[in-house]
Amino acid sequence: MIINHPHLGPRDAAEFTILGDADLLKRPDWQAGNADYAFYHYLYLRDNPAGLHRELWFHECGDRSWLIVTRDTVTHAVLDVALARDVALSSKKPKVGKGARAAKKARTKKPAKGCIAEDSPK
Amino acid sequence: MSSIHPLKLFPVKKVFFFPLIFVTVTLVVECSVAGVDMRYSIWSIVNQALKGNRGWTPVWREPEPKLHYDIVIIGGGGHGLATAFYLASRYGMTNIAVLEKGWIGSGNIGRNTTIVRSNYLLDGNEPFYEQSLKLWEGLEKDLNYNAMMSQRGIINLYHSDAQRDAFIRRGNAMRLHGADAKLLNKNELQKMCSFLDFENARFPIMGGLLQPRAGTARHDAVAWGYARGADQRGVDIIQNCEVTDFIIKNGTCTGVRTSRGKIQADKIGVAVAGSTSRVMAKAGLRLPIESHVLQAFVSEGLKPVIPGVITFGAGHFYISQSDKGGLVFGGDIDGYNSYAQRGNLPVFEDVCEGGMAIMPMIGRARVLRNWGGIMDMSMDGSPIIDKTPIAQLYLNAGWCYGGFKATPASGLCFAHLLARGEPHKVATKLRLDRFQRGAMLDERGAGAQPNLH
Numbered sequence: 001m002i003i004n005h006p007h008l009g010p011r012d013a014a015e016f017t018i019l020g021d022a023d024l025l026k027r028p029d030w031q032a033g034n035a036d037y038a039f040y041h042y043l044y045l046r047d048n049p050a051g052l053h054r055e056l057w058f059h060e061c062g063d064r065s066w067l068i069v070t071r072d073t074v075t076h077a078v079l080d081v082a083l084a085r086d087v088a089l090s091s092k093k094p095k096v097g098k099g100a101r102a103a104k105k106a107r108t109k110k111p112a113k114g115c116i117a118e119d120s121p122k
Numbered sequence: 123m124s125s126i127h128p129l130k131l132f133p134v135k136k137v138f139f140f141p142l143i144f145v146t147v148t149l150v151v152e153c154s155v156a157g158v159d160m161r162y163s164i165w166s167i168v169n170q171a172l173k174g175n176r177g178w179t180p181v182w183r184e185p186e187p188k189l190h191y192d193i194v195i196i197g198g199g200g201h202g203l204a205t206a207f208y209l210a211s212r213y214g215m216t217n218i219a220v221l222e223k224g225w226i227g228s229g230n231i232g233r234n235t236t237i238v239r240s241n242y243l244l245d246g247n248e249p250f251y252e253q254s255l256k257l258w259e260g261l262e263k264d265l266n267y268n269a270m271m272s273q274r275g276i277i278n279l280y281h282s283d284a285q286r287d288a289f290i291r292r293g294n295a296m297r298l299h300g301a302d303a304k305l306l307n308k309n310e311l312q313k314m315c316s317f318l319d320f321e322n323a324r325f326p327i328m329g330g331l332l333q334p335r336a337g338t339a340r341h342d343a344v345a346w347g348y349a350r351g352a353d354q355r356g357v358d359i360i361q362n363c364e365v366t367d368f369i370i371k372n373g374t375c376t377g378v379r380t381s382r383g384k385i386q387a388d389k390i391g392v393a394v395a396g397s398t399s400r401v402m403a404k405a406g407l408r409l410p411i412e413s414h415v416l417q418a419f420v421s422e423g424l425k426p427v428i429p430g431v432i433t434f435g436a437g438h439f440y441i442s443q444s445d446k447g448g449l450v451f452g453g454d455i456d457g458y459n460s461y462a463q464r465g466n467l468p469v470f471e472d473v474c475e476g477g478m479a480i481m482p483m484i485g486r487a488r489v490l491r492n493w494g495g496i497m498d499m500s501m502d503g504s505p506i507i508d509k510t511p512i513a514q515l516y517l518n519a520g521w522c523y524g525g526f527k528a529t530p531a532s533g534l535c536f537a538h539l540l541a542r543g544e545p546h547k548v549a550t551k552l553r554l555d556r557f558q559r560g561a562m563l564d565e566r567g568a569g570a571q572p573n574l575h
């Protein structure tokens with residue numbers, strides 16, 4: 001896989017490490033009333049789609065920047081790359097790239113229902 | 123017949139030399155005239171040899187799906203087939219269908235590196251895997267099918283004092299649960315595996331944890347044996363039948379929609395390994411699972427050189443030698459989410475480097491084939507066999523890359539859960555809600571990440 005780094009151009013994926021779903025940027029509020037439930041979702045549950053997936057990659061052997069890569073998990077094609085910093089800073093106004101838009105479309109199809117009802121754990 | 127393996131070199135058990143003809147008998151087949159009820163014997167082989175092998179008949183039926191079953195199992199991999207077999211053979215339930223979107227053995231059951239072991243640490247895991255190993259030991263008798271189960275042992279190498287201490291702890295945990303474990307020091311290990319690079323400057327080999335009863339089995343034969351056994355007891359194995367949706371009414375699952383029509387069932391069990399998130403999303407569930415690709419590699423055939431299974435303790439590499447002589451090896455998952463059933467070269471290189479670090483002798487063997495399979499990586503590295511929040515819908519998943527060894531116990535425990543509605547006694551901790559309750563089964567103590575096993 002080749003990742004087209006916004007600053008450095010096309011780089012081999014072996015220079016990077018992956019952290020996982022880009023939703024990890026959306027850390028829940030630890031002081032909210034339902035923080036334990038929100039953190040259970042944040043830490044453990046995943047959409048894990050077959051198709052477009054937005055994910056966090058770290059350029060460990062390069063400029064050590066964090067990227068958001070939009071990738072197809074069925075073909076391994078890399079469709080869009082953005083600096084995670086830019087995405088996080090503009091998170092109120094979601095970045096509308098080609099891949100980001102497609103990924104958003106793919107994501108909204110998924111029901112975001114938890115696998116366990118939102119009552120307190122038994 | 124677990125003791126027929128001719129390559130069995132570990133001096134942990136006596137090697138039995140069966141006359142060649144006897145080995146042949148266990149490998150081969152008698153074809154009874156009765157169509158699909160194929161039996162294996164020397165007579166049928168001779169008979170077939172004389173007739174140009176044109177008289178073999180299919181080993182299981184290809185029935186049309188019925189409109190209703192007591193239990194429908196989704197996924198005709200090792201776990202789905204084993205579940206059907208134990209439901210029929212131990213729980214007396216036979217109105218069962220196994221729905222497989224491709225063909226039997228097209229998934230991970232036909233892609234793994236065939237290692238069977240029960241060398242786990244935690245209370246929630248070790249009894250389950252030891253139960254599995256016991257079932258492996260009787261599997262060929264249960265199925266009347268040669269799964270080529272070969273208990274040639276596994277050695278986990280250790281490279282530091284701390285790692286040795288951790289292995290002592292693990293070995294003791296295994297023994298407390300009735301499994302076998304033996305700590306080998308450097309001298310003992312040298313006698314068994316003189317070819318290891320003991321003086322490696324970076325990762326000197328100090329010894330290993332041996333489980334003599336571990337070994338390998340023929341993965342395809344395991345699928346075929348379970349399929350035949352289930353079919354003979356009346357289970358319908360329906361291939362080319364993809365489940366596309368669940369029929370859920372008022373929180374109760376009453377059936378499935380498939381590429382071959384609607385099928386109603388009292389209970390539905392899902393055992394689709396790497397496709398778990400995709401399939402369960404159809405029921406509106408999000409799971410603590412990511413799908414990742416794991417690669418495997420096979421070299422050209424060589425004379426017997428690797429006595430059992432050997433794993434590297436400082437990098438990720440494991441190796442055994444198949445009965446045909448090929449070195450079968452693998453390492454870590456590629457690390458990114460994937461449904462592609464193929465990996466990339468950097469991991470290939472990393473795996474080979476791991477091999478060279480412990481046994482440089484394999485450096486000149488040529489790799490013939492490599493492939494990938496999609497793993498259902500759970501967030502604590504342990505599996506799930508449980509009910510779901512949807513009534514009558516049951517889940518078997520999260521096998522990471524260790525689900526082959528689990529096949530018999532997974533089938534038995536899932537069958538128990540489906541038949542009795544309560545967990546089998548060795549699977550009580552494999553719960554879906556353990557992540558929310560904070561009761562993870564994390565062998566490595568690594569925290570929430572989808573790369574454990």
Ligand SMILES: Cc1cc2nc3c(=O)[nH]c(=O)nc-3n(C[C@H](O)[C@H](O)[C@H](O)COP(=O)(O)OP(=O)(O)OC[C@H]3O[C@@H](n4cnc5c(N)ncnc54)[C@H](O)[C@@H]3O)c2cc1C
Pocket residue numbers: 196197198199200201202221222223224225227228229230231232233234235236237238363364365366393394395396397401416417418452493494495496497521522523524525526527528
């Ligand atoms: C390269 C590699 C090496 C491995 N090495 C080992 C090892 O040495 N030891 C070990 O213990 N484990 C190992 N494993 C893990 C082990 O193979 C798996 O954990 C185990 O096989 C998974 O269970 P299964 O056999 O039921 O899966 P599978 O054989 O994958 O069965 C799942 C089935 O579900 C079907 N399916 C999916 N979606 C649908 C649908 N919608 N409708 C109908 N059917 C569907 C699939 O087609 C598939 O046949 C390895 C895996 C790989 C890939």
